Amino acid sequence: AQRVTQPEKLLSVFKGAPVELKCNYSYSGSPELFWYVQYSRQRLQLLLRHISRESIKGFTADLNKGETSFHLKKPFAQEEDSAMYYCALSGAGPSSNTGKLIFGQGTTLQVKP
Amino acid sequence: EAQVTQNPRYLITVTGKKLTVTCSQNMNHEYMSWYRQDPGLGLRQIYYSMNVEVTDKGDVPEGYKVSRKEKRNFPLILESPSPNQTSLYFCASSPSSSGELFFGEGSRLTVL
Numbered sequence: 610a611q612r613v614t615q616p617e618k619l620l621s622v623f624k625g626a627p628v629e630l631k632c633n634y635s636y637s638g639s640p641e642l643f644w645y646v647q648y649s650r651q652r653l654q655l656l657l658r659h660i661s662r663e664s665i666k667g668f669t670a671d672l673n674k675g676e677t678s679f680h681l682k683k684p685f686a687q688e689e690d691s692a693m694y695y696c697a698l699s700g701a702g703p704s705s706n707t708g709k710l711i712f713g714q715g716t717t718l719q720v721k722p
Numbered sequence: 723e724a725q726v727t728q729n730p731r732y733l734i735t736v737t738g739k740k741l742t743v744t745c746s747q748n749m750n751h752e753y754m755s756w757y758r759q760d761p762g763l764g765l766r767q768i769y770y771s772m773n774v775e776v777t778d779k780g781d782v783p784e785g786y787k788v789s790r791k792e793k794r795n796f797p798l799i800l801e802s803p804s805p806n807q808t809s810l811y812f813c814a815s816s817p818s819s820s821g822e823l824f825f826g827e828g829s830r831l832t833v834l
Contacts, residue, residue, distance in 0.1 A: 709767055
């Protein structure tokens with residue numbers, strides 16, 4: 610079954626510390642993976658996607674097919690990074706064209722001053 | 723401004739009283755979907771639509787209906803709401819099946 614697992618409900622770090630939000634997935638085909646972020650009182654928005662291989666707001670994520678992981682990393686956390694982060698998997702429907710996303714449970718990142 | 727708009731943003735209702743949550747997008751996106759967000763469960767897809775008059779069930783469709791008569795609108799209908807439908811609901815749209823979803827601000831529904 611297709612599934613996305615984010616093992617940590619809450620991750621609390623101090624400003625300037627490195628951050629790694631874990632994401633593991635289960636999917637038999639070639640997955641497309643995303644990280645979405647929800648800042649306080651704002652709508653959910655795309656942070657980055659693995660096919661872009663880009664860095665957004667200092668965050669990066671590498672798809673590791675061997676470990677079926679897509680962990681989100683940032684070397685130095687900032688207070689404005691505090692938010693809820695969701696890992697998501699696409700291509701999870703009966704057809705890869707459904708556009709459906711399977712979301713993980715979400716991890717709240719709390720960056721303390 | 724390109725966006726997805728949901729209404730109402732907040733609603734308290736009683737069991738059995740039919741309600742509709744509207745969703746409209748002005749980006750000419752073909753794909754639209756509804757999710758509910760519950761603590762510890764993340765976002766779960768309720769229904770989705772690939773285009774006008776094309777809809778299908780997501781993971782948790784029970785108790786919900788949708789329609790897609792126009793490209794821009796995708797209302798979520800609760801014919802007979804129950805307390806287990808108390809949740810935060812998100813509408814989303816996408817220009818394709820690319821996986822990049824554009825979300826509305828959410829509608830917080832409480833069913834007493």
